[in-house]
Amino acid sequence: MTFVMGPALLFCPADRPERFPKAAQRADAVIVDLEDAVAPADKQRARGAILAQLGAAGDGPELDPSRTIIRINPAGTDEFEKDLHCLAHTPxxxxxxxxxxxxxxxxxxxDYHVIALCETAVGVLNAPAIAAAPNVVALMWGAEDLLASLSGTSSRADDGGYRAVALHARSAVLLAARAFGKEAVDAVYVNIPxxxxxxxxxxxAAASGFGSKACIHPTQAPVxxxxxxxxxxxxxxxxxLLQVAAVAGSGVFQHGGKMIDGPILKHAEATIRRAGIHS
Structure with missing residues (x-):
């Protein structure tokens, strides 16, 4: 199965199956969340909701496995083991x-393709080793949990921009992912309006090299x-530019008053690829 990442990934609480179809319609892929979006007392019910919607006639369409991510609870917890038991009975x-x-x-x-969410100090520092794992297909970073792990109070300054430590983590996770040929997912933007x-x-995020950005509300996906x-x-x-480069051949040349070399041509190729995704 080829997984379709796409630029807009939309979180959806696992205990709200009535929202699954709308999330799938609005975003490129859906992240069905068994972790933070579900209260501890409701997690077992949330797993049951995932199982119940599989092929249940009249209860909503089954989510496309090639466009569905299940966010599971942290490794080493009882909830993690229960999540895996549930997923074993799904596609x-x-x-x-x-x-x-x-x-x-x-x-x-x-047995799974894994998007590793690096959202603690330890996770960010170990991002390169995590990215090198063969079953990891992408890394994502998380701002608020990261600051909580540092005993901080907010990932953003009063002007809305990230604090320096958050920007460092963002860059570190992106570099680790791309160094090992994996996708990179940018953190959510919590100010919904x-x-x-x-x-x-x-x-x-797009200009920096992140392949996707996670969303927490349907209105964010089209943006x-x-x-x-x-x-x-x-x-x-x-x-x-690419046509001029083909005529110029190899080496450095000028175009539009600017020096053009290999990296600039790769930027142009990336633009064409992104245009193909959205055509």
Missing amino acids: YRTVMLAKAESAAQLEALA DLDGLALEAAD VRGAYAPSEADVAAATE
């Missing part, structure tokens, strides 16, 4: 491991998709 084989902190934790998930701020942050979609002008400029 879902892509999981997001909450609070991933070591490559050893991935061994229990050998601030769609302009979300658009700016998603555009920065993220729009931020990842190159403009017609960007596509035209990238196309022209």
